[in-house]
Amino acid sequence: MAQNGEVRVGFIGTGGRARWHMERVTKMPEAQPVALVDTSADAIAAAVQKVPSCAELPRYSDYRDMLREVRPDAVIISIPHTLHYEAIVASLGQGAHVLVEKPMVCGVGEAHEVIRLRDEKRLVVSVGYQRHYVGVWRWVHEHVAGGRFGPVHFIEAWQCQNWGGNGWRGVPELSGGGQLNDSGGHLVDILLWSTGIRPNEVAAYQENRGLRVDRNSVISFRFPEEGLGNISIIGESQRKFDEGAQIWCRDARIRIDGMQAAASLVVHKDRAAEEILPEQRPDYPVDEDANFIASILGRDVPQATAESGLEAVRFIDAVQRSAQSGTPVRL
Numbered sequence: 001m002a003q004n005g006e007v008r009v010g011f012i013g014t015g016g017r018a019r020w021h022m023e024r025v026t027k028m029p030e031a032q033p034v035a036l037v038d039t040s041a042d043a044i045a046a047a048v049q050k051v052p053s054c055a056e057l058p059r060y061s062d063y064r065d066m067l068r069e070v071r072p073d074a075v076i077i078s079i080p081h082t083l084h085y086e087a088i089v090a091s092l093g094q095g096a097h098v099l100v101e102k103p104m105v106c107g108v109g110e111a112h113e114v115i116r117l118r119d120e121k122r123l124v125v126s127v128g129y130q131r132h133y134v135g136v137w138r139w140v141h142e143h144v145a146g147g148r149f150g151p152v153h154f155i156e157a158w159q160c161q162n163w164g165g166n167g168w169r170g171v172p173e174l175s176g177g178g179q180l181n182d183s184g185g186h187l188v189d190i191l192l193w194s195t196g197i198r199p200n201e202v203a204a205y206q207e208n209r210g211l212r213v214d215r216n217s218v219i220s221f222r223f224p225e226e227g228l229g230n231i232s233i234i235g236e237s238q239r240k241f242d243e244g245a246q247i248w249c250r251d252a253r254i255r256i257d258g259m260q261a262a263a264s265l266v267v268h269k270d271r272a273a274e275e276i277l278p279e280q281r282p283d284y285p286v287d288e289d290a291n292f293i294a295s296i297l298g299r300d301v302p303q304a305t306a307e308s309g310l311e312a313v314r315f316i317d318a319v320q321r322s323a324q325s326g327t328p329v330r331l
Helices: 015-027 040-051 061-070 081-093 107-123 137-146 183-195 286-297 305-325
Strands: 007-012 032-036 074-077 097-101 125-128 152-159 202-206 217-223 227-234 242-251 253-257 266-267
Touching: 007 015, 007 061, 007 081, 007 286, 015 032, 015 040, 015 286, 032 040, 032 061, 032 217, 061 081, 074 081, 074 286, 081 097, 081 107, 097 286, 107 125, 107 305, 125 286, 125 305, 137 242, 137 253, 152 183, 183 253, 183 305, 202 305, 217 242, 217 305
Parallel strands: 007 032, 007 074, 074 097, 097 125, 152 227
Antiparallel strands: 152 242, 202 217, 217 227, 242 253, 253 266
């Protein structure tokens, strides 16, 4: 690290989401941005226009050159999905901690290798699943995955968006899939993390609706203890981005309004609906960037781990294989 104890951070990718990370990191006294990487000089120019304090940082078109010459303590990766794996491996190989945008990687074997390298190098790997920091989902994780209401036996969830597969997101060689592997991956991750379920069979249909990647998905799944669930991903919607879920446990039904991140309800067998008040479900005290830096410094632990990345990619991979084959897939 720098002599003043700051974590030296390189940014691999400077597009839309990366600029949020840049803004946050530049405001942290514990962190020091040290390099920008992008294959597009225009993207870097736009990024430094948004975050002028990064204007004088060295600029690279290849992250391998940056890793070798700058040797950052940590990197934040915000590049097309199928390129994540090689960038993570290269960064860990150079001793850099990693915060990577979702999905962590696009293959189950790749996810296992990231975890193996993380443990071998004793480095931090965190995934950009922002819902892990949102109070309503943290409440569900604590009380549902924690077992307060007994076993989960049914889940239904949906996400709608006018998702057009713009730019590289519509190119399967770069995106690894359509809306399910993009914004839909957040919903998959948070359902698995907040409930603690581990599906063991998936049956799915997907439609591209004129794109090269999936736009609409209908997914049914099983999980142990005779549990069932379904997820609907609607990429052709006149409604703005929205999502929600219901979780049936032995002793309660939990409803989550995902976009309001608020009106969570617990419906008991013999009682009226009970609202979970905001003070009962506080957000995590910091965002994913501050959590990443604090984890590197040993002051915190990652709230969205590589294991969560593995579970999400395992599920999405099974969905894609089922949709392609027309048959259920065992996980």
